[in-house]
Amino acid sequence: MTSDITSPDVSSPVTGTRPGHARKTENRPPTRTRTTSGTSRPTLRRLTGGLGTVLLCLGTLLFVLPFLFTVVTSLRTAADVARSPLGIPHSLTLKNFSDAFSQIHYGPSTLNTLIITGLSCVAITVIGSLAAYPLARITQHWSTAVYRLFILGTSVPVFVVVAPLYLLMRDLNLLDTYAGLVFIYTALNLPVAVFFYTSFIRSIPVDLEEAAAIDGCGALRTFFTIILPLLRPVTSTLLTFISLQIWNDLLVPLVFLQDPGKRTVMVNAYAFIDPHTVQPTTLFPAALLGVLPLLAIFVFFQRQVVAGMSAGAVKS
Numbered sequence: 578m579t580s581d582i583t584s585p586d587v588s589s590p591v592t593g594t595r596p597g598h599a600r601k602t603e604n605r606p607p608t609r610t611r612t613t614s615g616t617s618r619p620t621l622r623r624l625t626g627g628l629g630t631v632l633l634c635l636g637t638l639l640f641v642l643p644f645l646f647t648v649v650t651s652l653r654t655a656a657d658v659a660r661s662p663l664g665i666p667h668s669l670t671l672k673n674f675s676d677a678f679s680q681i682h683y684g685p686s687t688l689n690t691l692i693i694t695g696l697s698c699v700a701i702t703v704i705g706s707l708a709a710y711p712l713a714r715i716t717q718h719w720s721t722a723v724y725r726l727f728i729l730g731t732s733v734p735v736f737v738v739v740a741p742l743y744l745l746m747r748d749l750n751l752l753d754t755y756a757g758l759v760f761i762y763t764a765l766n767l768p769v770a771v772f773f774y775t776s777f778i779r780s781i782p783v784d785l786e787e788a789a790a791i792d793g794c795g796a797l798r799t800f801f802t803i804i805l806p807l808l809r810p811v812t813s814t815l816l817t818f819i820s821l822q823i824w825n826d827l828l829v830p831l832v833f834l835q836d837p838g839k840r841t842v843m844v845n846a847y848a849f850i851d852p853h854t855v856q857p858t859t860l861f862p863a864a865l866l867g868v869l870p871l872l873a874i875f876v877f878f879q880r881q882v883v884a885g886m887s888a889g890a891v892k893s
Contacts, residue, residue, distance in 0.1 A: 651861040658858055677862040681845035682837075687870055690841040693755060693830075694823045697762035698816055704763065705770025705815075706808060710800050712771065713778035714786075724775060730768035738765075739832060746833060753835050761829055766819050777811040778804065817875075824871050842867040 650658060652669040677683075712724045742761055743752075751757030781804065789799045830841045846863040849856070 647861045647865065650857050651865055653858065655856070655858045662857075673858045673862040674866065677849075677859065677866055681842065681848070681863050681866070683842070683866055685838060686840055686842045686845045689755075689839055690824060690843075691870070693758050693762070693841065694820055696755070696759045697766070697823050698819055700759060700763045701766050701770050701819055702812060702816065705767055706774050706805065706812075707800070708767070709771045709774030709778055710804060713775045714783075724771070727768045727771040731772065735765060735828060739828070743832060752833060753839065755839070757833055758829060761833065762823050762826075766822070769818070770815055773811050773815045774808065777808060781807055820871070825868075842870075 649666060650662075651673055652671070653666045654668055654670055657667055708727075712720050712727075746752050746757045746761070749757075751760065785803050786799050789803050794802065825843060827843045827847055830844045831847070834840055834844070846860075846867045849860045849863050
């Protein structure tokens with residue numbers, strides 16, 4: 578007789594556990610452990626977002642509330658303001674604006690400010706871009722020294738150069754003239770323009786100028802046909818900064834213009850300031866009328882200004 582000999586199961590583990598039991602333990606899904614860091618991250622993000630929203634609202638109120646207070650006070654009567662300066666207005670009137678309009682000679686003074694600001698911005702843009710182009714492309718020691726000299730000019734306050742400029746304008750017979758103020762504003766803001774344009778031109782690839790040179794373009798033609806159209810973003814930013822500074826300036830027109838018919842809006846509005854008493858119902862309307870033309874210009878051209886500023890933000 579022959580007896581059947583069963584061979585041991587080779588696939589069973591050596592440890593002596595049953596195959597079915599080992600298979601069950603292997604197929605059991607792993608247990609998940611909850612971590613406190615995973616649940617705290619969304620909460621931290623919500624808290625950070627809420628804190629940022631609160632800070633943004635507070636910052637907006639800090640900027641908007643003074644403007645609203647100025648507008649509301651300008652529409653109140655003098656008796657109402659004297660009775661309750663920070664209270665709720667009981668009556669509103671436009672007489673304060675009509676009085677300020679006639680007293681500051683609003684039409685001629687606004688036209689003077691527009692002429693001075695416009696001519697100064699054109700001169701600063703043209704001269705600044707022409708001066709920055711060689712400083713950005715010529716890599717010599719003298720160009721670096723000249724560029725640093727322009728940068729040093731941005732730190733010179735206007736109060737330091739008022740007396741020398743007054744003597745210079747007197748010797749050149751440019752006192753009490755529009756040309757004298759345009760020359761002064763151009764000289765004061767030219768270092769800022771050179772700094773803006775030089776930094777931007779250095780980011781423009783030189784291959785464009787080399788291709789224009791191969792086609793026979795000279796330096797000036799290359800600048801006006803290739804480089805100048807690419808300066809639109811930095812020009813928009815520069816004009817925004819300079820026009821605000823020139824329009825709101827008080828010192829230069831007050832010192833260099835003696836003719837009342839040539840004074841700017843801010844100089845005529847400054848005439849309402851009494852060293853002994855302050856009349857908000859007279860001063861605030863004059864200040865709002867002085868800012869109104871510039872605000873209207875920026876509102877009307879806001880699309881062009883924003884498009885120019887954002888044109889160089891993303892590389893194509």
